[in-house]
Amino acid sequence: MGKRLTASIIFLLGMIVMFWLEGRRPDPVELLPSISGEPEYCLTCHQDLPEISPSHPVDIFGCVVCHGGEGLALDPDLAHSTMRGEKNPSDLLVVEASCGGSTCHSGSPTEDRDHIQRVTTSIQSTYAGAIASVRYSFGAQNDLIAHMGINAVQDNNSATDISFLTAFNPTQETQSSLLSFAENCLYCHISAEPLPGEDYARLTGCAACHSPLSPDGETTHTLTTAISYTQCNTCHNRGNYSLRDMQYHPREDQYSGRLHEYYQPIAQFVRCEYTLDCIDCHTRSEVMGDGDIHNNQDEIQYVQCRTCHGTKTELPRSYTIQNENDPAFRFALLNPVIDLSVGDTILITEHDEPLWNTRMLADGTYELFGKATRQRFVFQPVAGTNCGQNPDEQESHYCHQCHAVER
Amino acid sequence: MNKKLNRRGFVKLLTKGILTISGGLGLGGIIRFFAYYKNEYPANEINLGPADQYPLGSKTILNQVPAILHHTEGSYKALSLTCTHLGCTVEDSEGAFHCPCHGSGFNADGSVLNGPATQPLQTLKIELISDGTLVLYKQ
Numbered sequence: 415m416g417k418r419l420t421a422s423i424i425f426l427l428g429m430i431v432m433f434w435l436e437g438r439r440p441d442p443v444e445l446l447p448s449i450s451g452e453p454e455y456c457l458t459c460h461q462d463l464p465e466i467s468p469s470h471p472v473d474i475f476g477c478v479v480c481h482g483g484e485g486l487a488l489d490p491d492l493a494h495s496t497m498r499g500e501k502n503p504s505d506l507l508v509v510e511a512s513c514g515g516s517t518c519h520s521g522s523p524t525e526d527r528d529h530i531q532r533v534t535t536s537i538q539s540t541y542a543g544a545i546a547s548v549r550y551s552f553g554a555q556n557d558l559i560a561h562m563g564i565n566a567v568q569d570n571n572s573a574t575d576i577s578f579l580t581a582f583n584p585t586q587e588t589q590s591s592l593l594s595f596a597e598n599c600l601y602c603h604i605s606a607e608p609l610p611g612e613d614y615a616r617l618t619g620c621a622a623c624h625s626p627l628s629p630d631g632e633t634t635h636t637l638t639t640a641i642s643y644t645q646c647n648t649c650h651n652r653g654n655y656s657l658r659d660m661q662y663h664p665r666e667d668q669y670s671g672r673l674h675e676y677y678q679p680i681a682q683f684v685r686c687e688y689t690l691d692c693i694d695c696h697t698r699s700e701v702m703g704d705g706d707i708h709n710n711q712d713e714i715q716y717v718q719c720r721t722c723h724g725t726k727t728e729l730p731r732s733y734t735i736q737n738e739n740d741p742a743f744r745f746a747l748l749n750p751v752i753d754l755s756v757g758d759t760i761l762i763t764e765h766d767e768p769l770w771n772t773r774m775l776a777d778g779t780y781e782l783f784g785k786a787t788r789q790r791f792v793f794q795p796v797a798g799t800n801c802g803q804n805p806d807e808q809e810s811h812y813c814h815q816c817h818a819v820e821r
Numbered sequence: 822m823n824k825k826l827n828r829r830g831f832v833k834l835l836t837k838g839i840l841t842i843s844g845g846l847g848l849g850g851i852i853r854f855f856a857y858y859k860n861e862y863p864a865n866e867i868n869l870g871p872a873d874q875y876p877l878g879s880k881t882i883l884n885q886v887p888a889i890l891h892h893t894e895g896s897y898k899a900l901s902l903t904c905t906h907l908g909c910t911v912e913d914s915e916g917a918f919h920c921p922c923h924g925s926g927f928n929a930d931g932s933v934l935n936g937p938a939t940q941p942l943q944t945l946k947i948e949l950i951s952d953g954t955l956v957l958y959k960q
Contacts, residue, residue: 422840426842429842433847469923474907521937738934738935744924744937747924
């Protein structure tokens with residue numbers, strides 16, 4: 415009789431535990447994203463997450479198409495077991511599976527929409543210029559041409575002389591300095607985990623730029639094209655790498671405020687350069703790459719003061735929007751800081767990239783809307799002013815000679 | 822009849838009580854587990870109610886589809902408002918349709934005004950049945 419009682423008590427305890435566990439299980443919340451047509455239950459636990467962007471509504475995309483994972487699982491460990499890139503599906507190791515596809519970000523190269531190919535071959539990913547420069551400095555290669563990148567990349571349709579890069583492998587280098595370079599100086603390409611510290615905190619891959627962390631350093635469920643200079647500063651303007659000791663040296667000056675955060679003391683700059691955000695001037699192809707493999711940053715970065723201001727003899731390049739298919743509308747849709755219309759005249763760069771956040775005004779001046787701040791600026795062309803610049807000296811550093819800000 | 826409960830009887834009764842409670846808990850758990858009902862999948866056929874709700878010349882947005890119903894001379898036409906690019910719902914914009922997700926544009930007849938969509942909005946089958954109601958077929 416005692417054994418029966420003991421067994422029944424154990425049975426009761428088992429039932430109580432089962433009932434308790436069953437009670438803890440949340441009621442599944444089903445989502446049927448139209449893009450896949452397959453149910454998923456991620457919202458059972460993640461209903462509190464905000465929509466990541468207006469272009470990726472959750473009822474259309476769901477979660478699994480980007481993040482992977484087991485959409486039907488209600489057990490967190492099982493549900494998360496096959497996620498791509500853990501919390502960051504845009505990491506370059508998994509980005510093609512997460513963000514790629516012919517209707518998404520691997521889309522048609524002819525429409526300049528093959529973002530993943532552009533980013534993976536961009537200088538921000540390959541770090542090819544730094545690698546070539548350091549290898550050349552220490553005699554590991556005979557020229558400054560890029561032969562290696564952080565990862566091996568190939569571009570069979572490259573418009574440059576470089577169609578591929580092999581992966582930089584420090585263990586195959588004979589110079590100890592190159593080992594030090596690999597250990598201490600490779601924190602800023604977008605596949606790299608950043609240096610510790612809130613000044614450097616960012617994610618990797620697309621999210622390095624498009625998913626800013628919260629002010630307290632937490633990841634946010636956000637994708638944005640309104641990228642503040644502070645996001646660029648997680649890699650730029652925080653310090654310098656030294657060839658002498660192959661170490662990173664953070665800035666030693668005490669800096670605060672936009673002006674001082676923006677530029678290190680050694681740099682010259684004009685007012686608009688620190689009043690605006692980096693992406694107000696620098697274009698998509700400069701930042702994300704143009705699809706070709708380049709030797710270094712200088713080859714890809716081309717916007718100058720004259721791009722917006724022109725020269726003493728020429729107005730800046732511009733064009734009038736002819737129809738609704740103009741790419742400027744697409745960019746303005748993603749970050750609606752300006753209300754463009756067919757018939758508006760906007761600036762365009764030397765490489766035919768529309769500066770879609772600008773517009774020519776009736777009095778011959780131009781307006782620009784900050785992509786991150788939404789602030790409106792009005793500026794004038796150089797033509798018609800008293801500017802005494804030499805026609806042969808049009809690069810920005812010549813403008814700095816007269817217009818640089820003192821600090 | 823006042824039978825005194827001895828120790829053996831008490832243990833027997835206790836065991837039965839425990840087993841009864843355990844069975845109840847187990848049964849409750851099983852009922853609770855199977856009590857979950859999946860969301861119903863959207864129906865393919867949608868009854869739009871009496872046709873006279875949609876007077877001649879009217880254009881009615883059917884949010885539940887989503888589609889726009891146009892009553893023209895002698896016929897009803899339904900145009901899907903699901904963008905053919907990735908499936909967002911397009912918005913009526915001064916006689917044309919505009920996708921808020923990726924910017925595709927469509928003319929009033931559903932043809933593509935601007936990309937990224939390359940296919941026109943889908944025309945949906947609509948039927949006026951014998952009792953005077955309209956039935957719309959999503960596919």
